[in-house]
Amino acid sequence: MANIHDVARVAGVSISTVSYALSGKRPIGEKTRLRIDEAVRELDYMPNAAGRMLGGTRTRIFALTAPLRNDTYAPAHMAFVLAVVTAARAHDYDVLLLTEDEATGGLRRVSSSRLVDGIIVLDVSVNDERADLVRSLGVPAALIGVPGNAEGLVCVDLDFEAAAALAVDRLVDAGHTSLALLGHPRAVYERGSNFPMRFRDGFLARAAERGVPAVFTMVEKDSPQIRAALGGVLDGAPGGAEGAATDSVHRGATGGVHNGAPGSAHAPTGIVVHAEEGVHKVILEEIAHRGLSIPADLSVIAGVPTFDTSSFTPALDSIPLIPVDSCVRAVELAVQQLDGTVEPRVELVAPKYRDHGSVAAPRPGS
Amino acid sequence: MANIHDVARVAGVSISTVSYALSGKRPIGEKTRLRIDEAVRELDYMPNAAGRMLGGTRTRIFALTAPLRNDTYAPAHMAFVLAVVTAARAHDYDVLLLTEDEATGGLRRVSSSRLVDGIIVLDVSVNDERADLVRSLGVPAALIGVPGNAEGLVCVDLDFEAAAALAVDRLVDAGHTSLALLGHPRAVYERGSNFPMRFRDGFLARAAERGVPAVFTMVEKDSPQIRAALGGVLDGAPGGAEGAATDSVHRGATGGVHNGAPGSAHAPTGIVVHAEEGVHKVILEEIAHRGLSIPADLSVIAGVPTFDTSSFTPALDSIPLIPVDSCVRAVELAVQQLDGTVEPRVELVAPKYRDHGSVAAPRPGS
DNA sequence: CTGAAAGCGCTTACAG
DNA sequence: CTGAAAGCGCTTACAG
Incomplete structure (x- = not known):
């Protein structure tokens, strides 16, 4: 050679x-x-790559740490990995994949041995040990997702609060005066990523700002509980759905008409769903089963899905989580750190609304 | 430092x-x-990694080329990627991930620049350009899957013929005298990987060896067609299921009792399903809907699934495709090539049977 | 059991 | 616009 x-x-x-x-x-x-x-x-x-690395100051390799938690949704995870690799290649960088146990230990290894110029951290959880590790390593890094303590770190994530606010605005602008958010199972809010909380808080806060009563319910994954949760919400009875009742959080509107106590608001006509793909399908089935149609009777928006909601029956408006957006930015920020010009930050990517016709004005008098 | x-x-x-x-x-x-x-x-x-690479003869990095075709089943793909990374780490190797366009072009780049010591090729299709590329590159490599032309290459794959034969044997040994294979959609057999054909051929060949009539039907992915295909098979009428009729292949038994012409055999009581996860579920629903129970009325085996069939209702016996098995072996073979001692070969991994109680003797007189 | 030194294949001041 | 040379941080014969 x-x-x-x-x-x-x-x-x-x-x-x-x-x-x-x-x-x-x-x-x-x-x-x-x-x-x-x-x-x-x-x-x-x-x-020769090795000669280049040793003679120069760059290896042109990034480490991608992507542990596979068991609650990881494979297609979304794959889309993120793919997006990081593609974004890195656009900067002439290759990507070394670190998984499972190596997701943390390998990080130390590849950065101490100077195998990589920087690190992209995927699937960041609230108490992510990789956040502390990256901080202590002092290596150029970009996290996709926001850890509990983001101090000194460069993070990129979808603006979940803004995404939820966008959903609320669409529904309220369409004329809805009572909203509901059907969320993830309880366990999701208690550990792991913090974005479900951020979405929920954004939802409740914006509803309050708009003076519209809103209810939030956590939804477990099996069909009976999904149907019960939806039933509890649609029947307007906060205590109506067994199993879901204690998971409900109500917040009265701050400046509107319907600012009464929990339960005094009429049944929600604007629904936001923040859940897994399968849960959406059961919800849509149950809505049809109840003889309700979308958007005539009910307006529904899928919150930050990682899957395609346009092929649902009916297609759902969504504010999708777009892997490419976050990954492209994260790689950019990692590359810029090599030139030493990036302040620590949490950079939020603006949400985008995808209209598929599942939102309309509520029925008069509903 | x-x-x-x-x-x-x-x-x-x-x-x-x-x-x-x-x-x-x-x-x-x-x-x-x-x-x-x-x-x-x-x-x-x-x-220092670069010093080590340049001074020594190894980079201790493998390239993993894993394009994402749109028919890729994400969880299985992820499992393979994960298994390769884990296996490589066990040999103190890191893995560079090459996806999409880079799956081929990147291969040339990372091997010409000596960035990697070898290549693991995932998701191999019949006419895979990466097979020719790897051959011409002359780099240590192991393919997971078998390309149309495997000459000069080191390939590892599940023994799909043996897997199908194992399914047939289980059913015949349990007393079944008429079998059916519900396979993938037609398109799968016409392009892409060759393992569906290998499974089908193994199934028909072993049934013939065992002297048992067997029918093969390709099943499209939408529910009505799945139900129709199952119906056509269970009703014993080769022409019974519209849309599926022309997809049926019959092979008379070679030495048994039921070696009559196509259509003369009684309805199959032993069913093998080689399809996606969702298709299994619809089939199970339809079986229940027809008032049939597993295994009392029908014995069912899932052929080489990449997903868990033990949580189905009812749980299904399976001969799973186990990513770890193939990936561990592929990495071993790649490592061995670095010491220059591996002959080109297609190495088939023996299938394993997972019993979950979905196979029993047929009803007397059925 | 240990050391001095060549060499791997580049990049990049330094010099002209 | 171009070249001679040092240096990056290792590994590995060669020598003792």
Whole structure:
């Protein structure tokens, strides 16, 4: 396999000229460049990665730490991994994949050995040991997601509060005066990522701002409980759904008409669902089963899904979690840190609304 | 960051002694080793990866090429990626992830630049350009899956023929005298991977060997067609299921009692399903809907699923595709090639039977 | 059992 | 616009 000396010899120049010609870091004479290009082609030369790493200051490799928790939704996880790899390649970076146990231990290894220039952290949880590790390592890094303590870290995430607010605004703007959020199972709010809380808080806060009563219910994953939770919400009885009752949080509107006590509001006509794909489907079935149609009787928005809601029956409006958006930005921020110009920050990506016709004005008098 | 010279100085030895002490490639005096260990700890020394790559003959990195076709089942794909990374780490190898467009182009790049010592190829299809590329690159590589032309390549895969034969044997041994295989949609057999064909052929061949009539039907993915296909099979009428009729292949038994012409065999009581997770569920629903119970009326085996069939209702026996098995072996073979001792081959991993109680003797007289 | 030194293949000041 | 040379941090014959 040809090396830079071979190229230099064939082109009749010095190796430094070859190096500069290939990196473009200094101007090269017309004819010289031509001779070098010719030699490169003739020898099918490709710079040796190890030589480049050792001679230069970059390895052009990022570590991607992506543990697979058992509650990980595979398609979404895959989309994030894919998006990171693609974004990294756009900066001429390769990606070393660290999983499971290595997700933490490997981080120390690859950064101490200078195998990687930086780290992309996926699937960040509230008490993520990788956050502390990255901080102590002092390596360029970007987290996708926000840990409990984000101090000193560069984080990128969807603006979940804004996403929830966007959903509320759409429904209220359409004329709905009572809203509900059907959320994840209780366990999701008690550990792991914090974005479900951020979505919930954004939802309740904006509803309060808009002066509209809103109810939040956590929904367990089995069909009977899903149906019960929906029933409890639709029947307007906070205590109506067994099993869901104690999971309800009510917040009276702060400045509107319907600012009465919990239970005094009429049944919600604007529903936001923040749950897994399967839960959406059961909810849609149950809505149909009750003889209700979307959006005539009920307006429904899928909150930050990682899956496609346009192929649902009926298609649902959504404010999707778009892996590419966060990943592209995270990689950019990691690359910029190599030039030493990035302040620690939590950077929130603006949500986007996808209209698929599942929101309309409520029935008069409902 | 400390380097090997720092360690040598602190330990009062030469750098070659440090290197040998750390690699274990030559015996080191007791006290010398202790001093070096001490120095390493004191300086928190970790060998520089680039120096190691350039000085030595290994980069200790494998490329994993894993394109994401749109028919890829995310959880299975993730399991394979995970298994490769874990297996590689067991050999002290890191894994560079190559996806999408880079799945092919990146292969050339990382092997020409000597960034990686070898390549693991995932998700191999019949006409996989990566097979030809790997062959022409002459780099150590192991494919997981078998391409159309496997000449000169090292491939590892589940023995799908044996898996299908195992399913047939279980059913025939239990007393079933008429079998059916409900397979993937037609499109799957016409392009992409070849394992569905291998499973089908193994199924029909073993049934013939055992002298038992067997029918094969391709099943499209939407529920009505799934139910129709099952109906066509259970009603014993090869032409009974519209849309599925033309997808049926019959093979008379070669030496048994029921070796009549197609259609003359009685309805199958032993069913093998080789399809996606969702298809299994619809089939189970339809079986229950017809008032049939498993295994009293019908014995059912899931062929090479990548998902868990023990949590189905009812739980299904299966001959699972186990990512870890193939991936561990593929990584082993890649590592062995670095010592130059592996002949090209297609190595088939033996199938394993998982009993969950969905197979029993057929009803007398059925 | 240990050391001095060459060499891996680049990059990048330094010099002209 | 180009070149000679040092240096990155290891590994590994070679020598003792």
